[in-house]
Amino acid sequence: MAPEKIESSRHSPARASLLARALSILDAVDLIRLGARIPLICKLTGLEHSTAKRLYRQIRGFHAPAGQAPFTDTWYLKSHQRMLHTTIIWRLFQAFEATSKAAARALIDIYGSYSQMVQNVLLDVTRAAFVPQLLAQGLWLEYRCEYCSLSFIGPENNVNKSCPACHLYHRFRCRLCCAAIEQRSTGRNRDICASCSARRKRRNPN
Numbered sequence: 001m002a003p004e005k006i007e008s009s010r011h012s013p014a015r016a017s018l019l020a021r022a023l024s025i026l027d028a029v030d031l032i033r034l035g036a037r038i039p040l041i042c043k044l045t046g047l048e049h050s051t052a053k054r055l056y057r058q059i060r061g062f063h064a065p066a067g068q069a070p071f072t073d074t075w076y077l078k079s080h081q082r083m084l085h086t087t088i089i090w091r092l093f094q095a096f097e098a099t100s101k102a103a104a105r106a107l108i109d110i111y112g113s114y115s116q117m118v119q120n121v122l123l124d125v126t127r128a129a130f131v132p133q134l135l136a137q138g139l140w141l142e143y144r145c146e147y148c149s150l151s152f153i154g155p156e157n158n159v160n161k162s163c164p165a166c167h168l169y170h171r172f173r174c175r176l177c178c179a180a181i182e183q184r185s186t187g188r189n190r191d192i193c194a195s196c197s198a199r200r201k202r203r204n205p206n
């Protein structure tokens with residue numbers, strides 16, 4: 001057989017599409033193991049619905065739950081902890097953008113990195129996948145933290161001037177001098193320490 005012939009068959013469209021399909025299936029297997037639902041798997045891998053469903057059943061041992069859970073941003077906004085994890089996911093998406101990886105592989109790697117970075121995983125893979133969509137759809141915007149100057153994301157009508165990490169930090173540290181603050185068990189949380197508060201009162205007695 002002439003060498004040219006081997007070369008041309010190695011790069012034939014049929015082989016290329018077989019390889020592409022095999023890679024899509026491998027990605028789908030990883031996504032199923034991470035807990036992704038069928039619509040997300042099909043969207044990211046391009047696999048047919050029936051193939052994704054069959055794979056799901058074979059891997060998980062039961063039928064895939066029907067449809068996609070309805071999505072709003074309410075879940076993310078429930079706590080600063082969730083918003084902090086959401087910011088981590090968003091930063092990872094930004095870092096992976098430069099690698100020009102396919103969407104499915106990028107999400108698998110981003111979710112893997114996120115799971116290794118945090119002690120308790122708060123976002124499931126579906127919620128992680130939804131983070132860049134919040135920005136792409138213009139529902140969320142990028143802001144700059146007035147305390148640490150790092151960027152963070154939040155809803156269009158965001159009223160928080162500091163990022164989730166600074167919010168959590170200042171729950172236990174004075175906003176003016178960073179001294180530790182003992183929070184009261186009842187009533188509004190203090191945001192400055194007792195000495196800063198006394199100094200402020202001396203300056204503005206009324």
Ligand SMILES: [Zn+2]
Pocket residue numbers: 145146147148149150162163164165166167
């Ligand atoms: Zn900050």
Ligand SMILES: [Zn+2]
Pocket residue numbers: 174175176177178179192193194195196197
């Ligand atoms: Zn203070």
